[in-house]
Amino acid sequence: MSISKQQLYNACLDYVQTRINNASKAIQEAQEASNSETKSTAGDKHDTARAMMQLEIEKNAKQLAEAQKLKRALSQINADKICEEVEIGAMVETSRGNFFVAISAGKVDGNYFAISPVSPIGQLLTGLKEGDRRTFNGNEFKILAVN
Numbered sequence: 001m002s003i004s005k006q007q008l009y010n011a012c013l014d015y016v017q018t019r020i021n022n023a024s025k026a027i028q029e030a031q032e033a034s035n036s037e038t039k040s041t042a043g044d045k046h047d048t049a050r051a052m053m054q055l056e057i058e059k060n061a062k063q064l065a066e067a068q069k070l071k072r073a074l075s076q077i078n079a080d081k082i083c084e085e086v087e088i089g090a091m092v093e094t095s096r097g098n099f100f101v102a103i104s105a106g107k108v109d110g111n112y113f114a115i116s117p118v119s120p121i122g123q124l125l126t127g128l129k130e131g132d133r134r135t136f137n138g139n140e141f142k143i144l145a146v147n
Contacts, residue, residue: 003109005091005147008100009079011108016071023064030056070103077102083146086125088117095142099125 034053076088083090091112092099098112101122105114115122124136125143132143 003112005089005100006079008091008108008112008114009074009077009089009102012074012100012102012105012114013071015105015108015114016067016074016103019067020064020071023060023067026060027057027064030060070105073103085127085129086143086146087127091145091147092125092143093145094125095144096139101125 030053034050034057078089081089086092086101088101090101092101099121100108100112100114101117102114104116104119108114117123117126121136124134125141128134128143128146130143130146134141
């Protein structure tokens with residue numbers, strides 16, 4: 001069974017939404033833990049715990065911001081557009097694997113990897129058309145199909 005561009009797009013969207021949900025949940029849990037930390041007689045212990053929770057909140061806030069940035073990047077893609085050359089939103093079949101040029105999300109389907117257009121492989125493939133060839137790290141990539 002072949003996969004559609006819309007299915008790849010939806011898989012990327014699910015990946016991003018999961019990241020957003022996980023980061024939001026972690027922020028909420030850290031905030032709750034920080035708020036429920038009662039002032040004990042050991043003041044240093046209390047201050048240390050609150051500081052650790054604040055660091056956890058900041059770390060997860062960065063992850064949340066990054067996931068939201070990925071979601072904005074995805075919103076720029078028209079999954080219905082048929083691409084003649086490798087560009088953002090293109091499905092690319094090569095002699096070295098299949099790619100969906102969108103965001104870096106790893107393997108999103110059994111046969112496709114979601115890659116960022118600014119990743120090294122994304123930059124290599126951008127602008128190529130069916131039949132074009134490029135070499136990357138000693139491996140030749142032949143473009144078999146672009147959609």
